[in-house]
Amino acid sequence: MLITRVTLLGNKDHGKSTLIGSMLMLTKSVTKERIAEAERTSKALGRKFEPGFILDSFSEEREGGLTIDTTRVQVKHKGAAFELIDVPGHEELIQNMISGASYAGFAILIISAMENEGITQQTKRHLFLAKMLGVTRVIIAVNKMDAIGYSRKAFDDIKEEMLRFLGRIGFDRDSVSFIPVSAYNYDNILARSKRMPWYTGEPLMQSMLQFSKQREKDGKSLRISVQGSIESGNGTLVTGKVISGKVSKGDTVASFPEGRSFRIESIYVKGRQKPSAGKGDDIAIKPGSGPVSRRGSIICSGRQKPLVSDRLSGTVFFVREPAGKASIRYNGIELAADIIVHKVIDIATGGSLQKNSEIVLNAAKASITSRKKFAFEKFNEYPELGRFTLYSNGTFAGIGIID
Amino acid sequence: MIEQDLKQLQERSIYIMREAKEKFGNVAALWSMGKDSTAMLALARKAFLGKVPFPIIHIDNGIDFPETYKFRQELAKKWKLDLIVAESEIKPELSGYSCCGENKTIALKKLMKERGFDALIVSIRRDEHGIRAKERYMSPRNRDFKWNYKEQPAELWNDYSSKLDDKGHIRVHPLLDWNEIDIWNFTKREKVPINPLYKSKNGYRYRSLGCTHCTSPVKSNAKGIDGIINELRSTKTEERAGRDQDKEKEYVMEKLRALGYM
């Protein structure tokens, strides 16, 4: 069964853990032991049953009531399987949020409809980052509807404001859906709630089912990201991952930045010889003329070639102040780089901020120059080959996409 | 229990093991002769086309089951494994998990120091325990084997940690995404040899294997792999239910891990 990874985004306390817990309960995806444990904890803290406690396995997370790192659980619904990734929703832990969200097929963004909560800076930042991480489809769950008397107006207001924001950061209207829920009372999670007759759309899990069925099309030309090499009985083989397209035995392909062509003599997928390989396969290939590709190379075929340069422009997002030696990690290699920020973008409005404004936790347009030439692609064309991570003095400092 | 797509799982495991070999000069893997680490060896044979290109470590406290020792000997020979047996002591005064936890950690630390391994492949799965859900594919451990789970490196896309804390090592987890049942589906499909203790004998079988002191069998009539798979499809209990150590304290795993127990 193919499993779709779903990341849950949103401001802390808006109900991510509770929503995941309620999905686990409703789909009976959790063992008795876990439920009993959550019941015990709820009672010990003098509360009514908190579905969110099913998730927390670290004692200090439970006491503090917040998620520190990503948590993953699996649920099954009507023949589809989901891995729900709960990411921490507060600022200092944005690095963990990024790690969790980077594996997602789609996202569920939670916004609490309560008056003092609503759409926050963090809500917007999460969406913006999700977009940078390659998440293109989002379900927006407007939560805690029970606490505001299931008010349609509150839901519509949030929806309207979010639609404006989503358009600005480049989400496709058809790839976003809005659902009013109460994670606490299980409203509109598995089945449509009678308490919100004004909502005529699908319940959350039905919407998830639809999203999971949409598969990305792969109409692109061949791209192999080269991982390295291994020694085998058949000599030195080049290893890599097929990012897009298809490759067959006997094909002539070209490797960049080397700019050299070679014929493929054999292809191994999962340890066995195969006539061809496609998107997602981890392969080992025997090049006809001896290995020319190295870790970090991009192998392609056809006329459209990767870009080869020592300079690129991109959109970057720093999680911490860059200090000292900067580098980027791209396609398996680390390159020392000079990073020049041209302008800082206000995530909430899409406009420019003052030149010297804070770049941490804001997006920025930047140009990046490395000491040597390498092969890369634009994010728009090959998302998996159009992104990089930023490091300063060897510590993770942010992410970027190639414009 | 969700049965995942084996192709997808295998691709990721192969990628991670090749990545470990590319990034770290001196890699080794832990083998307990259990189903998970044996599946890991089968995956390594796929990733590296027929051979396992790194040493395999068994931390042996001398009280594993006889079947386990026999299985170790046979498979090591058949797959030409570069097997290292690191003997660990049993000190009863460290009660509770004296047979595993601390004693095994001491033996492993000693071996790591002698051999200078900078990456260790460990066959844990995220579904084993809530705490394991916090692990990354590549998780650094410091010199004392401590795991600083609150400040883990970012791990995004296919960019896994490569930063070695000074004198520490990286734990590599190629099976992190696998579920218990996936291991059995894979074992069946690829005809991976298994330790006979997993099969039912006199109405009992081992679901999770530790040593003779800390594991007890569960009620089962599953004679072969098909039987095991069918049983798992309907079970409502946790895999490690047969492990005494879990029952001692709810957060025992957290503790063991912070101590460096695999």
Ligand SMILES: Nc1nc2c(ncn2[C@@H]2O[C@H](COP(=O)(O)OP(=O)(O)O)[C@@H](O)[C@H]2O)c(=O)[nH]1
């Ligand atoms: N009234 C109400 N409270 C909720 C709902 N969902 C979550 N909460 C409460 O909001 C608080 C934060 O929820 P939690 O799931 O921990 O938020 P997280 O930080 O996003 O994971 C908890 O006290 C929950 O009990 C809901 O649907 N209705």
